[in-house]
Amino acid sequence: MKATLKALYCFLLTLSLTVFSSGLAWAGESLYQYSTIDALLAGLYDGEQTIKELMFQGDFGLGTLNGLDGELVVLDGTPYHISAGGVAAIPPDTAKTPFATVSFFQEDTILKLDRIESLHALNEAVTQGLPSKNDFYAIRIDGRFSFVKARAIPKQNPPYEQLKDAVRHQVVVQFTGEGTLVGYYSPSFVKGVNVPGYHWHFITKDRTGGGHVLDCSFEPTNARLDSLNAFTVKLPESREFSELDLSGDKSKELDKVEKDSAKKE
Numbered sequence: 001m002k003a004t005l006k007a008l009y010c011f012l013l014t015l016s017l018t019v020f021s022s023g024l025a026w027a028g029e030s031l032y033q034y035s036t037i038d039a040l041l042a043g044l045y046d047g048e049q050t051i052k053e054l055m056f057q058g059d060f061g062l063g064t065l066n067g068l069d070g071e072l073v074v075l076d077g078t079p080y081h082i083s084a085g086g087v088a089a090i091p092p093d094t095a096k097t098p099f100a101t102v103s104f105f106q107e108d109t110i111l112k113l114d115r116i117e118s119l120h121a122l123n124e125a126v127t128q129g130l131p132s133k134n135d136f137y138a139i140r141i142d143g144r145f146s147f148v149k150a151r152a153i154p155k156q157n158p159p160y161e162q163l164k165d166a167v168r169h170q171v172v173v174q175f176t177g178e179g180t181l182v183g184y185y186s187p188s189f190v191k192g193v194n195v196p197g198y199h200w201h202f203i204t205k206d207r208t209g210g211g212h213v214l215d216c217s218f219e220p221t222n223a224r225l226d227s228l229n230a231f232t233v234k235l236p237e238s239r240e241f242s243e244l245d246l247s248g249d250k251s252k253e254l255d256k257v258e259k260d261s262a263k264k265e
């Protein structure tokens, strides 16, 4: 009798673990985002979300820290803050972000990449292998890089300039050697909320350096894709966010920020 009860208990435990893990599997299909890209473009550089809270939403991702202080990379469950100058360090749990996207990385597709000579070529190659242009994808590329040109913007002080102006203060650095690209592909219909197309951050293999990628070249390797078909946006609850005028189309501004940055080397 006792043995039967024990068996029943084991069965129930297994069942509850199975349900729990399928819950996690669902979480793995979802992209979580704090704030919107247009709010960041408008100069909302202070959010309320802590790194500790963000880490409950994913083990992979990218963003920035309050004050537009450098770049954020989340990889294998660890957050890294990359300061202007390209130095990476683990931020305190209490650090806050004004914009970040994270997900639980679960590889669905492997894409073989030939040698890549530029960021443009990388985006073209990944686009060729995307199962659909209408889903989100978390993309991880571990590789050996001939070069990575990466930027980070130094911490800004209020009153804040808009991003198209603040980006002029960016510091560009170059890396060579092994490292990881942490990226997202977002469909074009996400305009105004996130960056349509690709957004890449880089971190070195020893996790000591990186930044927002402006250009790169690397040896043949695999891109690992995780397709995400759910999208959660947590809006800031601050008065600053409530009072922002987000009615206009800022896509040209976003384009300018990206292109000007790419040219300014």
Ligand code: ZN
Binding pocket: 062, 063, 071, 199, 200, 201, 212, 213
């Ligand atoms: Zn970035």
